[in-house]
Amino acid sequence: MGGYKIAVLPGDGIGPEVVAEAVKVLGVVGKKFGHTFDLRYADFGGAAIDSSGSPFPPETEITCMNADAVLFGAVGGPKWDSLDPAIRPEKGLLALRKAAGAFANLRPAKLFPELADACYLRPDIVANGIDIMVVRELIGDVYFGEPSGIEVRDGERVGFSNMIYREHEIRRVARVAFETAMKRNKKLCSVDKANVLAVSRLWREVVTEVSKEYPEVELSYMYVDNAAMQLVRNPAAFDVIVTGNLFGDILSDEAAAITGSIGMLPSASVGGPDTPGLYEPVHGSAPDIAGQNLANPVATILSLAMLLRYSLGLAAEADAVEAAVADVLAAGYRTGDIFREGMKRVGCSEMGQLIADRV
């Protein structure tokens, strides 16, 4: 029994709806297990731009930094797409990740057996299952590298962004990946483009050095282009993947897409011991279906389970949430994105309630 501070950032598009359902579930967890969750809502993303001119205002940063963990929905939408990049919703997300020191982004791409027919791959490939954990470095690489900009040189515009990694940045995320592999099937695949890029050669060198500390983990290397292929051809061959920020952005989305259940996939971004972990669904803000009770809240509810497990150390509570999700799926309830003939179609809030009822 304990009291926990959680910063809640609903964000844009379907963000507020799916976060509301996760909060509903959290309420039940609190009652059932006797915890107090002190929720502190803050503006973020497009919503914050509208109210204060910045996607990640100082008050939001303070709220987040004082919390044990941050739960958020999604950011962005056409309304803010034409804004100066420096104050776009995405900038807020990057600033939040950086402020929280959240260098390791854990993105599971898992096929739920009940949703196997939603998978985009051929049934004989699906039959082997998909259960991949992508560990993506989150606060380095070309996302934050300097110099970066657009300049006129020799009479023409030149755009440049620096793909850069420091040894310690690679080492710390590699450790998280090896630790993750130790808790799973002890297979780690490090993805880079070391046949072309200097930055990737350092990546590979440092990962190889860290591997000495984990002799039980079977380490392999793959070029990013080949990884993009193998995810389609034989996803069952992967256990844990570790890679840089940009390659991780692409490959984790590809891996999520093949499961066919992007509305189901959570993510955790964790960093140092003194900074809050960030928890968010893998999907985006889906402005086209926002406010219509159509969104699938499961990814956010499973993100909440990760929050309970990783940031608060509440494993039994996390298990209860995950089991409730599995129950509801087994009982045939589906939001529109995963609906199939013969199943029971429900809206976002009904789905949240069904899960909350089963915790």
Add this chain to the structure above:
Amino acid sequence: MGGYKIAVLPGDGIGPEVVAEAVKVLGVVGKKFGHTFDLRYADFGGAAIDSSGSPFPPETEITCMNADAVLFGAVGGPKWDSLDPAIRPEKGLLALRKAAGAFANLRPAKLFPELADACYLRPDIVANGIDIMVVRELIGDVYFGEPSGIEVRDGERVGFSNMIYREHEIRRVARVAFETAMKRNKKLCSVDKANVLAVSRLWREVVTEVSKEYPEVELSYMYVDNAAMQLVRNPAAFDVIVTGNLFGDILSDEAAAITGSIGMLPSASVGGPDTPGLYEPVHGSAPDIAGQNLANPVATILSLAMLLRYSLGLAAEADAVEAAVADVLAAGYRTGDIFREGMKRVGCSEMGQLIADRV
């Protein structure tokens, strides 16, 4: 009727076998259409490292630059993987592309109707067909950007590679992409990461400028992570994709993989009017099956068709080669990689002969 000089670079692994079959087909094209093809073989890749210490020796460069077009197989293999990156087989490939000024890499990802069951995607998605042309910029971006290296700074190693594009580099490949779209379904999707990267913002700006010259082409933009998803979810939505070197490397391999027929896919890399075009299969050197008459020569034979069409302007000859390939597939002949029950299994040289016989 004419005489043409073609540089032939068999390269490593299965390269020599598949190139031999393309040469067989070219011989028949020459006889049937009354052309003289003057073939000039040159060492390249690992084979060249072994014979001369460099993956792209000066004599090979001269041979290529004096040719009307270059046909090559594949490079690389475990034998050369531990070499200093500066003299690895891949370096030769990059140097050849640069020397030839081959800034536009055309990579079709097409589902052959006869091979629809080899496709890795769900049958209901395959039913919509896949016919995508990826136009990848090939001699810029982080592949060639400076500064690049590994250095010690503040007591730790730092690896960096510069993702950089100049206006004219974007403009020229964008034009090729728009021209390509004009000959197809007039839909172009430009892929970047403009919500995060300065270099991508310039990319998007310049592509938008070029689009004014092609009012008939419907231009859309997509972030690279989303493109990696949409290729799996709805590949039929794409016609032509234009993107930078790195994103193109990843997405064209993903697009090729979903067709399930990577042994079937050709590519062309073209540049200025005075430099030779380069033609190569999309697949790699497959050292594990090299020298066993198991490789699929179709990708190289279709690369030859692209060579005839784009570099030599021999459209009827290219059509004849493509029709011969379609005939052989329709007749049920398959190499091991695309073999299915009920088909006739053949080796690399038989496949080449069957196609040559039907030209």
